[in-house]
Amino acid sequence: MRKMKFSIYRYNPETDSKPYYKDYEVELEDQDTKLLIALMKIKDFYDDSLSFRRSCREGVCGSDAINVNGRNGLACLMNLEELKQPVILRPIPGLPIIRDLIVDMTQFFNQYNSIKPYVIDDRPMPERERLQSPEDRQELNGVIECILCACCSTACPSFWWNPDKFLGPAALLHAYRFIADTRDQATSLRLDELNDPYRLFRCHTIMNCADVCPKHLNPTRAIGKIKELMVSRAV
Ligand code: SF4
Ligand code: SF4
Numbered sequence: 001m002r003k004m005k006f007s008i009y010r011y012n013p014e015t016d017s018k019p020y021y022k023d024y025e026v027e028l029e030d031q032d033t034k035l036l037i038a039l040m041k042i043k044d045f046y047d048d049s050l051s052f053r054r055s056c057r058e059g060v061c062g063s064d065a066i067n068v069n070g071r072n073g074l075a076c077l078m079n080l081e082e083l084k085q086p087v088i089l090r091p092i093p094g095l096p097i098i099r100d101l102i103v104d105m106t107q108f109f110n111q112y113n114s115i116k117p118y119v120i121d122d123r124p125m126p127e128r129e130r131l132q133s134p135e136d137r138q139e140l141n142g143v144i145e146c147i148l149c150a151c152c153s154t155a156c157p158s159f160w161w162n163p164d165k166f167l168g169p170a171a172l173l174h175a176y177r178f179i180a181d182t183r184d185q186a187t188s189l190r191l192d193e194l195n196d197p198y199r200l201f202r203c204h205t206i207m208n209c210a211d212v213c214p215k216h217l218n219p220t221r222a223i224g225k226i227k228e229l230m231v232s233r234a235v
């Protein structure tokens, strides 16, 4: 048994005139190793008004993205023993706050949807599935593992300043995922739609995105590859 101190951002727009931080000292069992477990204990035993999202608790659904001591991550993957106390918990930055640690993801998903996140291929359907070689499939590794948690986009200063114009690293990673997919026939259209001073080119290669991704993906690399493709088709 041990105790840990937390300071958590609280804001209920229906009852609070402004946000504030609330402190908790939480008793944890030895087997309580992850931050999400501590959050669930706080809600279950200390304060049932605390609001946060979570679902899978396995790093798969991407719903429990949170800012912990100034750094974005998934609560279910964060080891409590590595966190400096008091652990300061805030909503991921740059998106409107709905309540406590819950943000409005509409803008994030609008940007994701705008890159047409599906294979475009108007050719007649083959008798069986559209095939892809193992080598072509290899190019999608390090891209398709994205769980759309938004840790990267909400750590990106360019996305904070222009969330409606700059696509952000997550949507750009997915844009590259479909550009790189040999079954997709819309590469030219996709590059045309990205060729804009904001949508792609607001990325200044600060690398916050790759630094915080809990799945160890590298949106900066994908963004660089899109830029390379734009240059190579222009010459
Ligand atoms: S590398 Fe680009 S997308 Fe990633 S955090 Fe920096 S500006 Fe944002
Ligand atoms: S690239 Fe990583 S941080 Fe960004 S949304 Fe995908 S999984 Fe989350």
Ligand code: FES
Pocket: 054, 055, 056, 057, 058, 059, 060, 061, 062, 063, 064, 074, 075, 076, 077
């Ligand atoms: S609860 Fe699903 S990723 Fe953490």
